[in-house]
Amino acid sequence: MPLYHLGRTVFSREVARWSVAWWPLIPSLLIFAPLPSTFYALPSLIMISLLLAGLRRNQPVWVVAAGALLSLLTFLTFTFIPLLLL
Numbered sequence: 001m002p003l004y005h006l007g008r009t010v011f012s013r014e015v016a017r018w019s020v021a022w023w024p025l026i027p028s029l030l031i032f033a034p035l036p037s038t039f040y041a042l043p044s045l046i047m048i049s050l051l052l053a054g055l056r057r058n059q060p061v062w063v064v065a066a067g068a069l070l071s072l073l074t075f076l077t078f079t080f081i082p083l084l085l086l
Helices: 002-010 013-025 027-031 036-057 060-074
Strands: none
Touching (some): 002 013, 002 036
8 A cells, every 4th residue: 555655664664554544534535535536645645655766766767757647647637538538
């Protein structure tokens, strides 16, 4: 899980466990679960994990992958879905 990995990498295992345990209790996840915009946090966590791994290991490919994912996330709205159907 990206949230656990990011918490363990940046802080500690205990912080990672607590963050994963409390994640389902976030009000936006509980209240707005039918709306797909609440699940945008997962790709954002993956992007941050890629960026941190690339910077710590000095691997520019991972930093570029994080940037590519970030640029993809800027267009990740359901407004553009009808364009895929054309």
